[in-house]
Amino acid sequence: MSADRITQDVERGEPITIVIDGQQVACFAGETIATAMLAAGLDAFRTDQRGKPRGLLCNMGSCYECLVTDIATGRRIRACLAPAADGMEVSTRG
Amino acid sequence: MADRIECDVAIIGGGPAGQAAALALSGHGLSIVVIDEQPRPGGQILRQPPARFAVRGWLEERSYRPLKQLLGRFQALDDIHWLGSHSVIGLQRGSVMAMGPEGVTTVTARHILIAAGCHDLAVPLPGWTLPGVYAAGGIQAFIKGQQLLVGNRILVAGTHPLQLIIAAQIVAAGGSVAAVLFAQPRSAMVAALARHPLAALRRVPDLLATAAALRALARAGTPIHFGTSLEALIGTDRVSAAQTSAGTINCDAVGLCYGFVPQSALPRMAGAQMRPSGPAGGWACGHDDFMRTSVPGVSAAGETTGVAGAAAAAAGGALAGIGIALDLGLISLEAAEHAARTPRRDLAQHRAFAALLDAVADPRAYFPAPSADTIICRCEDVEQATIAAELPVCQSANAVKLATRCGMGACQGRNCEPSLLRMMAKAGNVPETGFTPRFPARPVSIADLLPPQ
Numbered sequence: 001m002s003a004d005r006i007t008q009d010v011e012r013g014e015p016i017t018i019v020i021d022g023q024q025v026a027c028f029a030g031e032t033i034a035t036a037m038l039a040a041g042l043d044a045f046r047t048d049q050r051g052k053p054r055g056l057l058c059n060m061g062s063c064y065e066c067l068v069t070d071i072a073t074g075r076r077i078r079a080c081l082a083p084a085a086d087g088m089e090v091s092t093r094g
Numbered sequence: 095m096a097d098r099i100e101c102d103v104a105i106i107g108g109g110p111a112g113q114a115a116a117l118a119l120s121g122h123g124l125s126i127v128v129i130d131e132q133p134r135p136g137g138q139i140l141r142q143p144p145a146r147f148a149v150r151g152w153l154e155e156r157s158y159r160p161l162k163q164l165l166g167r168f169q170a171l172d173d174i175h176w177l178g179s180h181s182v183i184g185l186q187r188g189s190v191m192a193m194g195p196e197g198v199t200t201v202t203a204r205h206i207l208i209a210a211g212c213h214d215l216a217v218p219l220p221g222w223t224l225p226g227v228y229a230a231g232g233i234q235a236f237i238k239g240q241q242l243l244v245g246n247r248i249l250v251a252g253t254h255p256l257q258l259i260i261a262a263q264i265v266a267a268g269g270s271v272a273a274v275l276f277a278q279p280r281s282a283m284v285a286a287l288a289r290h291p292l293a294a295l296r297r298v299p300d301l302l303a304t305a306a307a308l309r310a311l312a313r314a315g316t317p318i319h320f321g322t323s324l325e326a327l328i329g330t331d332r333v334s335a336a337q338t339s340a341g342t343i344n345c346d347a348v349g350l351c352y353g354f355v356p357q358s359a360l361p362r363m364a365g366a367q368m369r370p371s372g373p374a375g376g377w378a379c380g381h382d383d384f385m386r387t388s389v390p391g392v393s394a395a396g397e398t399t400g401v402a403g404a405a406a407a408a409a410g411g412a413l414a415g416i417g418i419a420l421d422l423g424l425i426s427l428e429a430a431e432h433a434a435r436t437p438r439r440d441l442a443q444h445r446a447f448a449a450l451l452d453a454v455a456d457p458r459a460y461f462p463a464p465s466a467d468t469i470i471c472r473c474e475d476v477e478q479a480t481i482a483a484e485l486p487v488c489q490s491a492n493a494v495k496l497a498t499r500c501g502m503g504a505c506q507g508r509n510c511e512p513s514l515l516r517m518m519a520k521a522g523n524v525p526e527t528g529f530t531p532r533f534p535a536r537p538v539s540i541a542d543l544l545p546p547q
Contacts (some may be wrong), residue, residue: 006241006267013146030146035240043225043332049475053331055225057472057509059136059232061131061181062213062357064504064537065472076537080232081131081179082195083144 002041016086017047021093033079033090034059034066045079045092056080097199099535101125103418104190104201106182106360107209109137110161110404111396111411113168118415118433120171124426127175127201129182129192137211138231139404140165141239143339147206158304161404170198171421177201182210183534185360187391191534197542205391205418208364208379210357215374216509217252217352218470218478221327221460230349234260243269245347249336250274251324252351254455255283255304258318260349263308265314272345274311275338277460279321286453290446297447324350324462352457354401359506361398362531364389371400372448373456375512377528384417384434385410393417403451406444413437461516470517471510473503481514487520491528494518501529504537 013029018036027036034056037043040065044053045066057068059080061072066079071089105112108130116126128135134142140161143149153162168174177192180199185208186190190201214229221227230250236242248264248449249272250257261271276283311318319340326337327348336343355376362368362377365523366387371378376401385393395414396407413434418510419428464470466479475497491501500514501507507529518525 003245004243004269006237006243008268008456009150010143010241011148012142012241028146030144031240035236035242038236038244039242044362045225048223048469052223053225054223054334054472055227057216057227057232058214058229059235062505062508063216063229067504079515082233083133 002006003038005039016084018084018087019089022090027084029084029086031084033068033077033082033084033088036084037079047093069094097129097197099175099177099199099201101127101201101203102128102422103113103207104129104203105186105207105209106190107137107177107211107396108132108135108168108176109139109209109211109396109407110164111209111407111414112137112207113164114408114411115395115415115418116171116211117164117167118412119419120173122419124173124422124424125175126173127192128179129177129201131179131181133178135168135176135178136165137404138235138406141235143239143241152182153238155303155306157300161408164408181536182360183536183538185364185388185535187364193534193536193542205393205421206412207418208360208387208392208398209393209396209407209410209414210272210398212354212356212359214350215353215355215457215512216472217350217457218464218468218513219467220324220465221329221333221348221415223469223472224327224329224333225331226329226333227327227348227350228347230257230260230351231354233347233349234263236269236411237263238253243267245345246270247272247345248347248349249273249275249343249345250349250351251277251336251338252299252353253277253457253460254351254353255451257349257351258307258311258498260351262310263275264393265310265316269429271316272313272343273317273319274535275322275324276318276320277323277457278478283320283454287450289453290450300447308496311357327530332463341437352461353455354397355512356398357366358398359531359535361387361392361394361510363533363535364392366392366394372452373458374401375515381546383438384420384430385414386417386421391421400445400448402445402448406441406448408438409437409444440464469500470513471500471503473505473509474499476500477508478517481527483530485518485523488522489525491518491525492530495529506532506535
């Protein structure tokens with residue numbers, strides 16, 4: 001399943017594309033990386049020590065469950081805070 | 095990269111408390127920096143949609159009106175340096191370190207206000223690390239800001255009445271709520287209300303908002319169950335059902351709503367006196383009658399001083415602003431005392447209501463039971479049994495941390511500290527403090543801390 005964008009009474013920014021683990025993900029300017037991923041059905045932000053997929057918890061920058069890597073800078077960023085930018089490449093694999 | 099900003103007042107948090115403080119301080123010719131992790135002001139209560147979005151009829155419910163007016167006045171200020179998308183990682187007298195997308199900025203200030211808000215209490219139970227399981231406030235923030243519904247059949251469960259408002263917002267956004275589960279029986283909630291009749295009467299609009307939420311959920315046919323507790327969340331790669339005391343409920347997302355705890359990392363790092371917060375746990379920053387903490391030059395307001403809601407935060411922020419104006423010599427004590435009368439009265443009233451809400455929402459008797467292999471510390475994957483094995487020999491939260499890595503991860507113990515302290519209390523050891531706060535409050539790369547070359 002995937003998360004659903006609320007469309008009634010909402011205008012988003014222009015359509016953009018980001019790349020998650022090599023996969024092209026269509027989203028909109030203004031969306032966070034987390035929103036882009038969830039709307040595309042990608043709800044695993046990392047794999048834990050047991051090899052299990054892990055989702056994000058708090059969506060406010062506190063829990064650090066949504067840390068992903070911005071490939072261009074090498075920075076670890078919180079997907080729930082970081083805005084998606086056209087062409088941005090992100091890895092959930094550390 | 096490391097930048098520097100010098101200012102008179104640094105305000106940490108752009109929610110109602112920070113906004114009200116900035117408004118109280120504006121017009122005195124001060125340089126004021128307001129720092130927030132979100133790109134836009136509003137706090138969690140008014141998580142604004144991105145600037146690139148246009149949302150018609152955003153948060154039109156009546157209860158948000160005064161807060162939207164406050165936000166509008168704050169956004170109209172032209173003498174504020176807004177430092178959005180920055181996380182404060184360090185704080186000491188006269189100086190704040192903030193990490194942004196491009197690196198670290200050091201803000202030196204004559205006075206600092208911590209108005210850092212609160213966060214959802216993280217509540218461990220079997221299956222809670224599955225994707226699709228959220229803090230209920232996270233689901234609400236997705237709706238308010240990003241205009242996203244995280245599932246097609248969302249289960250909301252816990253003990254806090256806010257979950258009724260969140261469920262109603264999901265339904266209003268076109269989503270479907272599998273059920274709203276209150277772990278406590280309805281009689282316990284009614285009894286708590288009856289013990290605080292005056293506080294309840296003074297806050298009729300809030301009770302009306304809850305009543306409106308109940309009506310909306312009834313219209314949508316959403317089941318609301320009392321005395322029904324979560325036992326486990328079930329799924330393989332993501333959550334697909336919840337096992338409850340009243341049977342299995344299918345769902346594709348879960349919002350856990352057992353209460354809220356103050357963001358306490360910064361006042362603790364600064365060495366401010368703290369006290370236990372409400373029944374949900376956590377630590378609240380102590381303050382005097384002008385919202386000064388025990389650390390000179392550092393004030394606190396809003397949920398950092400105890401979770402009491404947005405209206406209390408706005409009152410506390412205004413009071414803090416008046417106190418800072420007094421301390422900076424901009425107004426006389428007499429003028430400050432006069433100006434403080436209204437926000438002090440408001441703060442006391444809102445806190446009385448918060449005490450009522452605390453009693454109604456008290457999760458302590460209703461926490462789900464983690465199993466031996468339930469992860470308590472999500473960052474370091476520390477299981478319940480691993481911690482339980484250390485409790486007979488570890489006398490402090492720090493000792494458990496050293497023995498098990500519980501609390502040593504990226505979140506700095508925010509998620510697991512209340513769970514650990516509850517486990518310790520159950521084992522007969524009620525620690526006076528939690529983990530020792532460490533710099534940085536948020537992970538930062540060494541390169542970002544180095545001075546510019």
